[in-house]
Amino acid sequence: MNAFINHFNFQFRVGIRDKQAFMLNYLFPLGFFFMMAFIMVDINPDFLETLIPVMVTFAIIASTLLGIPDPLVKAREDGIYRTYKINGVPALSILIIPALTAMLHLLIVCTIITVTSISLFDAPVPVDWFGFVFTFMAIAAASTGISVLVGVISPSTRMTVLWSQVIFLPSMLLGGLMIPNSLLPEAAGKIAQVLPSTHAMNAFNALGMGSSADFNPWGSVVILVLGGLLAFGLAVYLFSWDSRNAERRGSPLLGLLALLPFLVGIFLS
Amino acid sequence: MTESIIQVKDFRKTYGDFVAVDGISFDVKEGEIFGLLGPNGAGKTSTLESLEGLRDLNGGSMRVAGIDPTKEQPKLRNLIGVQLQSGGLPETFTPDEAMKFFCAYHDVAPRFDLLDRMGLEGKRKTQYHELSTGLQRRLALALAVAHQPKVLFLDEPTAGLDVPSRVELHEMMRELQAAGTTIILATHDMAEAEEMSDRVAIMLSGKLVTIGTPMEITAKGAGLTKVSVRTKNSSLSNSGANFPAVNQHTQKEDYDVYFSTDIGPTVSAIIAHVEAQNDTLIDLRVERPSLEDRFLEIATSGGTK
Known part of the structure; x- marks a missing residue:
């Protein structure tokens, strides 16, 4: 337990001490938040209604998908996991600690976003804090799980960028952050239901902000939680200690199984 | 141990x-x-x-x-x-x-x-x-x-x-x-x-x-032991003397350098020669083949030597 706490402490400090990690954990989501709050609300006052769920979802997606996989791949390429293995650091700790510390950083950032949105920009206050926090935890779990899986199955840092963008860009464009799901063409809206951000926005709006849902919000929460757990489980199963030693328990393509809950999400109504 | x-x-x-x-x-x-x-x-x-x-x-x-x-x-x-x-x-x-x-x-x-x-x-x-x-x-x-x-x-x-x-x-x-x-x-x-x-x-x-x-x-190697000798009057340099077990003789700076397969007879003969010429020994160095020499020998032979 002492070792786990030490490891957690160190990893948490890395998220602040490392320039790239600090940028992705704090500067990027908060900078984007302030830019959107100052500019977008001025251009489109209706944006204020969804400022909190949009920016919280954006912060989670951006920090995890852009911030978690790359350090995991780099650590494997640099032989850090070899050192860890020799010294008895469990694979589970190697994967779960970055996920937990990322969630802690997200909690801090999302608290800043929520409090600032309310106090500085007069954004609507969540009507159901339990639903809001529960949705936050669900999307944080889903996004960190997927990000850890991307870091595990990517053969190189170049591929990490590609895999991350395959999820991040559609999430930004179709995932309810820029255009509500209900305003998308029906086919596009259904396809968007495969994205974690679509389910996050659906659940945030319905369970936290008291707005109407595009489809079953608790179904979205279940899909997010199941997707996150499945992705994390697959990451543990497919974990490889060493980029020079390609032996692992299964093909990286097994990682695609993590999409299953989200594919089921297409059928939510 | x-x-x-x-x-x-x-x-x-x-x-x-x-x-x-x-x-x-x-x-x-x-x-x-x-x-x-x-x-x-x-x-x-x-x-x-x-x-x-x-x-x-x-x-x-x-x-x-x-x-x-x-x-x-x-x-x-x-x-x-x-x-x-x-x-x-x-x-x-x-x-x-x-x-x-x-x-x-x-x-x-x-x-x-x-x-x-x-x-x-x-x-x-x-x-x-x-x-x-x-x-x-x-x-x-x-x-x-x-x-x-x-x-x-x-x-x-x-x-x-x-x-x-x-x-x-x-x-x-x-x-x-x-x-x-x-x-x-x-x-x-x-x-x-x-x-x-x-x-x-x-x-x-x-x-x-x-x-x-x-x-x-x-x-175990076939490496030769290197014997470097320097004398006051350079009596070895142009003597043309043949010493036992010596495969090769060269000169480097003020030294006569002999490569020997059997160090004992070689050194004894060199000292005897220097004394016979009324010369004085200033320096005599014996360098056995190193592990590096042996390693190179093994590596270049593909492990057959």
Whole structure:
């Protein structure tokens, strides 16, 4: 337990001490938040209604998908996991600690976003804090799980960028952050239901902000939680200690199984 | 130094069709410094990494301190220490954090004194990527020995170190040996291997071509002993004298240099010749073939000599 706490402490400090990690954990989501709050609300006052769920979802997606996989791949390429293995650091700790510390950083950032949105920009206050926090935890779990899986199955840092963008860009464009799901063409809206951000926005709006849902919000929460757990489980199963030693328990393509809950999400109504 | 602490039997390691290690066997005795030598691609790293539990075997068996490294990793981790060749630590780790981190996983108290001993006393709060190569290697060694392992694996431990650091590291290796630690030393530095190792094994193309003390291995070679002689009146230089067992004679600066297959008769004859010429011996140096000479001989012959 002492070792786990030490490891957690160190990893948490890395998220602040490392320039790239600090940028992705704090500067990027908060900078984007302030830019959107100052500019977008001025251009489109209706944006204020969804400022909190949009920016919280954006912060989670951006920090995890852009911030978690790359350090995991780099650590494997640099032989850090070899050192860890020799010294008895469990694979589970190697994967779960970055996920937990990322969630802690997200909690801090999302608290800043929520409090600032309310106090500085007069954004609507969540009507159901339990639903809001529960949705936050669900999307944080889903996004960190997927990000850890991307870091595990990517053969190189170049591929990490590609895999991350395959999820991040559609999430930004179709995932309810820029255009509500209900305003998308029906086919596009259904396809968007495969994205974690679509389910996050659906659940945030319905369970936290008291707005109407595009489809079953608790179904979205279940899909997010199941997707996150499945992705994390697959990451543990497919974990490889060493980029020079390609032996692992299964093909990286097994990682695609993590999409299953989200594919089921297409059928939510 | 009688009990074997490492036993390797018919060890084989392949990567696809490529055979990296082809059925090697050797023992390492408790408390000895064992040098593992070989050119790049000889199979040293595969052997070391398998002993460290980092790779599975494709044949044969291994025991390290009575433990099967492929099947009993959790037991192995407190018995071995490994100083890896490069990197291996997060860039933002400070030496203090690294010591605390790994000692916690080994369930022992942090050995900050080792950091001071390794010359890191002013750098304990400096991030790993800001340390010089030498200090990074010293940190890696301090971390490798902090939990007092029974077997210590050193992979090119002095690469990138300056002379005082090398001397300090060698001194530390001797101290660890005196305290009962067995050291497996993989190095390209033949002088280091010859000076530090009780026994060495030379690998070539996945096979173990020779094993023994450095003296035994050099003695097996066809290498010639070099005898360099300098006299007051240079009576040897133009004498045309033939000395027994001498294969070759050259001159370098003020020295006459003879390459001998049998040092005793050669030196006796040279001294007798100098005295007979009423000359005076100023300097006489005898250089036996080094481990490096023998290693080159083995490597160039493909292991047949």
